[in-house]
Amino acid sequence: MSLWKQLLILGLLALLALGGYEGFTRYAGPSGEAGNTAPGRSRAAVVELARAETTILSQTVEAVGTTRARQSVEIVPQAEGRIIEMNFTAGEQVSEGTVLVRLDDTIERANLAEAEARLRERGKVFERMTQLSNSNAVAEAALEDSIARLAEARAELDRARQHLNERSIRAPFSGVVGLAEIDRGARVATGTLIARLDDLSEVEVEFSLPETLFARARVGQRLVATSIAFPGQGFDGKIAAVDSRIDPVSRSFRTRAIIPNPDGVLPAGMFMALELTLSQDEFVVVPEEAIIFQAAETYVFAVQDGIAKRTRVTTGQRRDGRVAVLSGLDAGTDVVVRGLHRVHDGNPVEVLGAKADETPIDGADS
Numbered sequence: 001m002s003l004w005k006q007l008l009i010l011g012l013l014a015l016l017a018l019g020g021y022e023g024f025t026r027y028a029g030p031s032g033e034a035g036n037t038a039p040g041r042s043r044a045a046v047v048e049l050a051r052a053e054t055t056i057l058s059q060t061v062e063a064v065g066t067t068r069a070r071q072s073v074e075i076v077p078q079a080e081g082r083i084i085e086m087n088f089t090a091g092e093q094v095s096e097g098t099v100l101v102r103l104d105d106t107i108e109r110a111n112l113a114e115a116e117a118r119l120r121e122r123g124k125v126f127e128r129m130t131q132l133s134n135s136n137a138v139a140e141a142a143l144e145d146s147i148a149r150l151a152e153a154r155a156e157l158d159r160a161r162q163h164l165n166e167r168s169i170r171a172p173f174s175g176v177v178g179l180a181e182i183d184r185g186a187r188v189a190t191g192t193l194i195a196r197l198d199d200l201s202e203v204e205v206e207f208s209l210p211e212t213l214f215a216r217a218r219v220g221q222r223l224v225a226t227s228i229a230f231p232g233q234g235f236d237g238k239i240a241a242v243d244s245r246i247d248p249v250s251r252s253f254r255t256r257a258i259i260p261n262p263d264g265v266l267p268a269g270m271f272m273a274l275e276l277t278l279s280q281d282e283f284v285v286v287p288e289e290a291i292i293f294q295a296a297e298t299y300v301f302a303v304q305d306g307i308a309k310r311t312r313v314t315t316g317q318r319r320d321g322r323v324a325v326l327s328g329l330d331a332g333t334d335v336v337v338r339g340l341h342r343v344h345d346g347n348p349v350e351v352l353g354a355k356a357d358e359t360p361i362d363g364a365d366s
Contacts, residue, residue: 044350048338049303052286054331057319059279065207065257069198069268071173075100076194079166082187088195090179093264098171101194105167108160115153115160122146122153175199176264200264205237205272208252216278217242217255223276225259227266235259235266239276283316283324289337291315291323300329301336301343308336310345 081103088100129146132138171177178196182188205225209217219242224234237259246253257274259266290300291313302311313328329335336343343349 044306044348045308045342045344046339046352047303047308047336047343047349048352049334050287050290050337052284052325052329052331052333052335054282055285055322056280057283057285057317057322057324058277059281059317061209061213061276061278063207063209063255063274063276065205065272065274067203067205067259067266067268067270067272069175069200070202070204070258071175071199072268073172073197074193074195075169075171075177075197076191077101077103077166077169077188078190079103079163080187080189081105081167083182083184086180086184088177088180090177090195092177094171094175094177094197096171096174099168100171100177101169103167103169103188105164108164108167112157112160112164115157119150119153119157122150126150169194171197173197173199174201198268200261200266200268203259203261203266203268204240205257205259205274207255207257207274208247208250209255209276211246211251211253213278214246214253217253217276221277223257223274225257225272225274227270227272229270230265235261235272283326284329284331285322285324286329286335287337288318288321288323289340290335292340301340301345302329303334303336303349306348306350308343308345308347308349 083101084104085102086100087098087102088094094100126146126149129138129143133140133143175197176199178198180195181193188194217239219239221239223237223239225237226234237257239255240258241256243254286300292299292301297312298315299310299312301308303309311328314326316324316326318324336349338352339349
């Protein structure tokens with residue numbers, strides 16, 4: 001192709017580019033639509049607003065733990081013998097002192113009757129010796145011997161009663177009895193596990209927190225526990241104890257919480273997810289969409305009398321799509337949450353859709 005044809009093509013391309021630029025600036029540029037905006041006046045940016053509000057935000061931390069009964073014991077016999085009665089069923093609520101298991105006590109009852117008879121006999125001997133001693137008809141040594149034998153008989157009676165009581169295994173406290181580990185008629189030895197008894201009026205949950213929270217975890221702080229076994233249900237509790245030591249390996253410390261369980265729905269050994277409330281404070285909050293980060297500066301566009309004003313703010317914690325504003329913004333101020341790319345400091349804005357005071361705080365589209 002000759003040189004002059006190349007120059008001609010380049011010239012035509014330059015003219016087309018210039019025409020396109022002029023058309024863009026006239027019809028699609030920021031100065032206005034199709035020349036409807038007067039020269040020197042900025043076109044109003046179409047935006048959506050939300051109002052800064054005052055609300056209470058909680059700072060929380062999550063942890064996991066396992067439930068444990070308030071009191072828990074293994075029901076075991078204190079003596080050997082054959083089980084003749086089992087007076088409980090698994091899952092039954094029993095009261096303190098209830099006889100759960102009874103062992104064969106035939107011999108112990110006989111021993112008790114013998115001890116009672118011996119005590120009566122020694123008592124009568126002591127009475128006779130006392131009467132004879134008053135009349136100086138018996139030696140002082142004989143009286144002392146009768147006193148010793150009477151004391152011995154009383155000790156034997158106490159021992160026989162204790163042996164008989166050991167044949168009846170009672171609940172040491174009120175609680176729920178677990179599954180029986182042995183059947184009626186079986187012979188058991190001292191320490192044989194018969195069942196377990198749990199006091200589930202309250203459950204304890206032990207969990208660990210990082211050492212960075214050691215100064216903030218305090219007895220009495222509230223928490224909510226959840227379990228996949230009870231979807232959508234939370235159990236309120238509070239911290240009952242905080243360990244005085246930090247584990248040098250895990251860099252965490254143990255914390256124990258108490259959860260009321262009056263209905264007994266929470267068993268021992270259940271895995272729980274915990275949400276601990278460290279603090280609750282009142283903050284001015286805005287939707288996350290209103291916050292703009294640029295280099296080291298954080299700001300929002302506040303709107304007053306239809307004019308956008310770039311306002312520097314200091315932000316805090318975030319929760320549920322909202323950001324706490326620590327400084328720079330007052331409650332009740334309208335801020336831009338949609339259309340931020342069209343907003344400039346000092347330019348007018350036009351609210352799209354609902355009025356500013358009808359726009360919800362989360363800035364969601366309707």
